[in-house]
Amino acid sequence: MSRKHIGVIYTGGTVGMAMTPQGYAPMPDFAAVLSRLLGSHGELLPRHTLHAYDDPIDSTNATPLDWQRIGRDIAARYHDHDGFVVLHGTDTMAYTASALSFMLQGLRKPVIVTGSQIPLGAPRSDAAQNVITALQLAASEAISEVAICFAGRLLRGNRATKVSASRMEAFDTPNYPHLAEIGIEPRLNASALLPKPERENFQLPDYAEALVLPLRFVPGLPLRAVEAMLALKPQAVILECYGSGNAPDRDPALLQMLARASAEGTVLVARSQCLHGEVHIGTYAAGAGMTAAGVVGARDMSYEAVFAKLQHLFALGMTAGEVRRELVRDVCGEVS
Ligand code: ASP
DSSP states (O other): OOOOEEEEEEEESGGGEEEETTEEEEOTTHHHHHHHHHHTTGGGSOEEEEEEEEEEEOGGGOOHHHHHHHHHHHHHHGGGOSEEEEEOOSTTHHHHHHHHHHHTTTOOSOEEEEOOSSOTTSTTOSHHHHHHHHHHHTTOTTOOSEEEEETTEEEEGGGOEEOOSSSSOOEEOTTSOOSEEESSSEEEOTTTSOOOOSSOOOOOOOOOOOOEEEEEOOTTOOHHHHHHHHTTOOSEEEEEEBTTTBOOOSSTHHHHHHHHHHHTTOEEEEEESSSSSOOOTTSSSTTTHHHHTTOEEOTTOOHHHHHHHHHHHHHTTOOHHHHHHHHTSOSSSSOO
C-alpha cells in the first residue's frame, strides 16, 4: 500500500506558540519546528504537506468566518490528500470541529483536529504526542468524520467539549462514547464511528455571523436582562436551562417574553447546563410552558454543536421555521 499523504492545516493555538514577555504568542518558526519533529520519524509516519496560515490566531479570537476558511481550505484540497489534520487552539476547538462536521457532510476521509495544552517547544509538551497521533489517525481508512484527537482519545468533533483548562485530557464527549482509545496501539470503537457514506455532500455557505446569543439562567436572573437581549431581535437564543430543560416560571413574564420573541421569528433552543444528559422540556411543571412558547429542545447535542449548527443553518438561508425543524435532525452524528 502506498504511503498516505495527509494535509496538515495550521491555524494557530497553543500548539504553535512560545513564551514572550506578554505571555504565549504564535512562534514565528513553527513550520520549521513541526517539520523537524515529523521528519525525524522518516517513513514511519504518513507523508504530509503543511498548509500554515500566515496569520495564526489564538482560537479565542475565532469567528464563524474562520470556520468557513478552514472548511473551504479542506474542500479545496480534498482530492490531494488521504486525510487532514487541523492544528487549532483548544479554547474554541469544539466549536470549529462542530462547524467543520456540518460543512463537510458526507466526508469519506478523516479530518482530525488537534492542538495541545503546552506549546510544542516547551518542556513536558503534549503537542508532539497529539500531532503525531492525529497524523496517524488521519491515514486511517476506518475513519470518515471530523474528530478531535487529544491525550490518547479520539472523540467525535461535534460531541466534544473542553472540560479542563489544566489537565492534559482537555476534551471529552459526555453524551457519546469515545471513537478510539489510543494506548500502545489505537483501539477504534467501530460501533461508535460514522459509517463511510456513499458520497460527499459538502455545504460551504457564506457564514454571515448570524446573531445567535446565549442566555444562561441563574437564580434570580433579572427579566430586564432577558428583555434587553430579545430587543436585539436575535436570529436565535440558546437558553441554557437547568437540568432536563427547566426554566423559572414563577413570574409568567419570562414565558410571555419568550413566546413573543418566538412568534416574531427568533429561534429559541433549550440546552441543559448539565454536561451529560438529554433535554426533555416538560418533565417538570416549571418549564412545561416552554413548548407552548415555541422553544425547541436541543436533545443531547453539545452546546458547541448547537451554536455551530444554528450558524450553519442560518448561513444556508433557512427560515426560522426550517431552522427549528432541522436543528434536531441528525446530520452527522451530533444528536442521538
Ligand atoms: N488560548 C489558546 C487557544 O485556544 C489555548 C490553546 O490552544 O490551548 O488558541
